[in-house]
Amino acid sequence: MRTKDFFYEELEEQGVSRRDFLKFCTMVTAAMGLGPSLAPKVAEALVAQNRPPVVWLAFSECTGCAESLLRTSYPWIDQLVLDIISLDYHETIMAAAGTQAEDALAATVKKHEGKFICIVDGAIPMADGGAWGMVGGKPMLEIAKEVCPKALANICIGTCSSFGGVAHAAPNPSGAVSLEEALGDALKTPVVKIPGCPPNPINLVGTVVNFLLFGKLPELDSLKRPLFAYGQTVHDQCPRRSHFENGEFVESFDSDEARQGYCLYNMGCKGPETYNNCPSVRFNDRQSWPVQAGHPCIGCSEPDFWDKMSPFYKSL
Amino acid sequence: MTQRVVIDPITRIEGHLRIEVEVANGKVKNAWSSSTLFRGLELILQGRDPRDAWLFTQRACGVCTYVHGLASVRCVDDAVKVTIPPNARLIRNLLLGSQFLHDHIVHFYHLHALDWVDIVSALKADVKKTADIANKTSQAPNSGVSDFAAVQGRLKKFVDSGQLGIFSNGYWGHPAYKLPPEVNLLAAAHYLQALRQQARTAQLHAIFGGKNPHVQSLVVGGVTCATDLNAARIAEFKYLWEETKQFIDNVYLPDVVAVAGFYKDWAKIGGTTNFLTYGDFPQSDKEPESLFFPRGAVFKRAVNQIQDVDISQISEHVKHSWYEGDGALPPSKGETKPKYEKLNVETRYSWMKAPRYKDEPMEVGPLARVLIAYGKGHEATKKSVDGLLKALGAPVDALFSTLGRTAARALETKIIADAMEGWIGELVENLKKGDSKIYQTYEMPESGAGAGLNDVPRGALGHWIDIKDKKIANYQLVVPSTWNLGPRCGKDKLSPVEEALIGTPVADPKRPLEVLRTVHSFDPCIACGVHVIDPQTNEVYKFKVL
Numbered sequence: 001m002r003t004k005d006f007f008y009e010e011l012e013e014q015g016v017s018r019r020d021f022l023k024f025c026t027m028v029t030a031a032m033g034l035g036p037s038l039a040p041k042v043a044e045a046l047v048a049q050n051r052p053p054v055v056w057l058a059f060s061e062c063t064g065c066a067e068s069l070l071r072t073s074y075p076w077i078d079q080l081v082l083d084i085i086s087l088d089y090h091e092t093i094m095a096a097a098g099t100q101a102e103d104a105l106a107a108t109v110k111k112h113e114g115k116f117i118c119i120v121d122g123a124i125p126m127a128d129g130g131a132w133g134m135v136g137g138k139p140m141l142e143i144a145k146e147v148c149p150k151a152l153a154n155i156c157i158g159t160c161s162s163f164g165g166v167a168h169a170a171p172n173p174s175g176a177v178s179l180e181e182a183l184g185d186a187l188k189t190p191v192v193k194i195p196g197c198p199p200n201p202i203n204l205v206g207t208v209v210n211f212l213l214f215g216k217l218p219e220l221d222s223l224k225r226p227l228f229a230y231g232q233t234v235h236d237q238c239p240r241r242s243h244f245e246n247g248e249f250v251e252s253f254d255s256d257e258a259r260q261g262y263c264l265y266n267m268g269c270k271g272p273e274t275y276n277n278c279p280s281v282r283f284n285d286r287q288s289w290p291v292q293a294g295h296p297c298i299g300c301s302e303p304d305f306w307d308k309m310s311p312f313y314k315s316l
Numbered sequence: 317m318t319q320r321v322v323i324d325p326i327t328r329i330e331g332h333l334r335i336e337v338e339v340a341n342g343k344v345k346n347a348w349s350s351s352t353l354f355r356g357l358e359l360i361l362q363g364r365d366p367r368d369a370w371l372f373t374q375r376a377c378g379v380c381t382y383v384h385g386l387a388s389v390r391c392v393d394d395a396v397k398v399t400i401p402p403n404a405r406l407i408r409n410l411l412l413g414s415q416f417l418h419d420h421i422v423h424f425y426h427l428h429a430l431d432w433v434d435i436v437s438a439l440k441a442d443v444k445k446t447a448d449i450a451n452k453t454s455q456a457p458n459s460g461v462s463d464f465a466a467v468q469g470r471l472k473k474f475v476d477s478g479q480l481g482i483f484s485n486g487y488w489g490h491p492a493y494k495l496p497p498e499v500n501l502l503a504a505a506h507y508l509q510a511l512r513q514q515a516r517t518a519q520l521h522a523i524f525g526g527k528n529p530h531v532q533s534l535v536v537g538g539v540t541c542a543t544d545l546n547a548a549r550i551a552e553f554k555y556l557w558e559e560t561k562q563f564i565d566n567v568y569l570p571d572v573v574a575v576a577g578f579y580k581d582w583a584k585i586g587g588t589t590n591f592l593t594y595g596d597f598p599q600s601d602k603e604p605e606s607l608f609f610p611r612g613a614v615f616k617r618a619v620n621q622i623q624d625v626d627i628s629q630i631s632e633h634v635k636h637s638w639y640e641g642d643g644a645l646p647p648s649k650g651e652t653k654p655k656y657e658k659l660n661v662e663t664r665y666s667w668m669k670a671p672r673y674k675d676e677p678m679e680v681g682p683l684a685r686v687l688i689a690y691g692k693g694h695e696a697t698k699k700s701v702d703g704l705l706k707a708l709g710a711p712v713d714a715l716f717s718t719l720g721r722t723a724a725r726a727l728e729t730k731i732i733a734d735a736m737e738g739w740i741g742e743l744v745e746n747l748k749k750g751d752s753k754i755y756q757t758y759e760m761p762e763s764g765a766g767a768g769l770n771d772v773p774r775g776a777l778g779h780w781i782d783i784k785d786k787k788i789a790n791y792q793l794v795v796p797s798t799w800n801l802g803p804r805c806g807k808d809k810l811s812p813v814e815e816a817l818i819g820t821p822v823a824d825p826k827r828p829l830e831v832l833r834t835v836h837s838f839d840p841c842i843a844c845g846v847h848v849i850d851p852q853t854n855e856v857y858k859f860k861v862l
Contacts, residue, residue, distance in 0.1 A: 050479070051479055053479070058332075060355055061378075062330075062375050062376060062377050063377065063378040064379075064381060064529040064530055065378065066378070067378045067379055067381065067529045070422075070511070071514075071518050071528065076511065076515065078508045078511040081481055081482055082470065082481070085481075088482075088484060090482060091325055091328075092327070092328065092329075092330070092427075093328065093482050094328070095430045095435070095483050095485070095487075096484060096486050096487075097323055097326055098322070098326070098327075100485035100486075100487075101327050101485065103485055104484040107484075125354070125355075127656075128656050132354045132654075132656060132667075133352070133353045133354070134332070134353070135324070135352070136325055137324055137659075166355070166357070167355040167356070167360075169372070170360070171359060173359045173654065174354055174355055174356055197530060198378060198530060252755070252757060253538065253540050253542070253755035254538075254756065258542045259542045259752065260543075261542075261543045283526070283527035284515075284518055284521070285515070285519060287523060287527075288522045289526055289527060290532035290533075291526075292526060292543070292544070293525055293532060293540060293544060294539075294541050294543060295526060295532045295534075295535070295540045306372070310364065310368050312365075312368050312371060
């Protein structure tokens with residue numbers, strides 16, 4: 001076991017101060033809804049000697065969820081993949097291609113059966129026996145059947161693998177469905193859903209850290225979303241909430257009300273029916289989130305939001 | 317002896333791509349490009365509110381995360397006949413510029429560099445020599461002996477852990493890797509640095525767009541970021557833009573020159589023939605006259621004869637794609653009727669259609685933009701191109717190659733970064749004058765049609781909409797990667813990537829590193845793997861590396 005001091009020395013060699021690292025741990029701890037006293041434990045969990053093996057399967061997706069992971073800043077992505085987890089398969093950033101890439105996946109699944117974390121991005125097309133989505137000449141459905149039941153747990157990243165997403169929107173030309181619907185009873189392993197289009201990477205990091213820290217997955221809501229991230233509506237955490245209470249609404253994007261940051265309810269905001277922590281954690285190192293940019297929430301972490309929340313500019 | 321090599325999945329790209337090549341006497345003789353995922357966005361859009369289209373089309377791609385949103389609002393702006401206010405145009409340009417800076421940095425370092433850079437070799441580098449090389453080629457900070465020693469130590473520890481993660485099964489030690497260990501270490505250090513820089517650069521999108529990926533501040537008629545048009549936010553934007561520009565000037569461009577110097581033979585490999593660009597970054601509401609990057613077409617490499625673009629000459633062929641029929645239709649009349657059959661490169665082998673201009677395959681993207689701007693005498697482009705060619709001691713013809721494509725991408729990154737300063741200044745001037753308008757109201761017509769022509773990191777992008785009863789009756793996207801990476805057309809002419817691959821050397825068919833170089837130089841937005849098939853027995857060899 002590496003010692004804590006040794007770990008900090010190494011971090012400092014990489015240009016990360018102990019203070020920065022603890023700041024990161026505090027951020028993650030807070031995002032997970034844990035008390036600040038647990039921050040040192042989070043730090044310890046990240047010093048584990050063997051990095052847990054993780055594979056990332058990309059199915060009917062747009063790579064937005066993978067890109068979102070690259071935007072993590074607590075920790076930075078290089079720290080995540082070099083120091084915290086062992087990302088053994090990820091088509092967007094892995095060096096290997098073709099057969100060598102497939103071999104890397106097969107090796108991890110075999111060596112760490114029942115112990116690796118499987119992250120699934122994208123829906124699974126079921127049309128023509130799954131032939132509308134192929135990787136390495138195999139239908140995505142077949143790959144999911146081979147890999148997911150052998151994982152310790154499956155994390156559905158994004159609304160597509162969680163609920164079907166954009167490909168599943170009516171009329172669903174490719175017969176795209178969520179991981180759970182595609183595999184049914186064959187998927188015997190636990191599932192956590194981190195929906196969003198794409199989700200905030202801190203919610204994925206928080207879920208992984210929860211696992212490293214407590215050896216189990218976080219507490220979930222009835223849709224299997226972690227409560228630390230999806231426990232409250234966007235509306236309940238919205239900094240514009242007082243304008244809603246005062247009846248101060250934006251009626252046009254070209255108006256003083258829009259410039260004053262009034263409530264976007266009448267412009268179609270779906271915040272009241274959307275469970276997510278966007279207003280409190282914000283995106284891209286806390287830079288902003290859609291409502292701050294003056295655009296209504298589109299409800300992107302809710303099941304079937306492409307059909308149920310649209311037309312997007314029509315109020316609830 | 318002739319061998320078939322199949323790479324599926326092609327990794328370090330967006331999406332799902334399969335490349336098959338026929339190799340004879342150590343060179344590629346024939347090539348086929350297949351896209352292996354169909355989602356049917358165009359079908360999903362039918363019957364919906366035209367104002368919602370951009371949110372759907374944006375999900376065409378999370379890497380080019382902004383561009384399909386932009387293309388869509390522009391095509392609906394055109395259909396509802398609204399002219400957006402100057403500030404909305406500037407913010408859309410700044411967001412598109414930010415997309416280029418982010419996208420090209422990630423492409424060079426994280427999607428393309430490992431085709432040229434052997435990470436394992438970096439462990440053998442003399443760190444003092446690496447620091448000398450770095451200091452000779454650039455002004456970049458963090459380039460001391462101790463900096464490179466720290467990176468080398470970190471990589472060594474990582475390799476010694478036995479858990480190679482994202483670096484597992486790379487083609488390490490392949491004879492086509494030509495960089496000395498010291499340059500490999502330099503590039504590896506910058507690979508890691510760029511992983512952080514790209515997350516910083518993406519914050520440019522968050523400032524005026526709410527988040528990245530999938531910016532959420534566009535609307536038909538303008539943009540929505542009204543409360544972000546203040547001094548503090550603009551200063552933050554400018555600070556992050558300056559930081560990114562420093563990275564481009566001091567790290568990205570010097571690295572491209574340093575790496576290219578060891579791969580000059582790749583200036584003769586991977587070229588194509590015809591080029592097309594729609595142009596982008598409107599400087600006023602006049603198009604195409606005011607476009608910063610000009611619109612134009614080049615046939616047979618005649619860069620001194622840039623032709624105007626006639627959109628009515630674009631058609632999409634489906635003879636070799638998994639759709640009904642075998643004809644060709646203009647995008648505004650386009651149909652999407654999927655009909656999957658088993659992949660067969662002799663008949664139908666891709667979910668992509670094959671777009672053609674005047675019946676010819678056209679390369680789109682950074683090289684097309686740079687060649688056409690160069691041919692039109694675009695000052696910043698001319699200066700950049702001539703400077704690079706001089707540094708490498710290469711003729712203009714060297715641009716028609718894999719190396720030329722990769723270099724053009726780096727050059728335009730700098731050209732756009734420099735131009736963004738002017739757009740920030742214009743925005744500030746408007747606000748100073750009290751003009752904070754970013755949205756123009758409009759009426760949704762009962763029926764109408766519109767087109768949105770754009771030039772985005774991967775090339776010419778067009779969206780077409782047809783509105784009936786205030787709903788989407790038809791929607792078609794013709795995207796850069798279908799131009800570059802589609803299949804053969806109705807006349808059996810090869811797509812640009814298929815043409816570019818012919819003649820590519822393949823030292824070891826079981827480890828087709830050289831094929832990846834040319835495929836990745838197009839920055840495919842689609843993913844792939846390699847199997848070797850013997851045409852006599854049709855047997856797919858599974859091979860192991862290292």
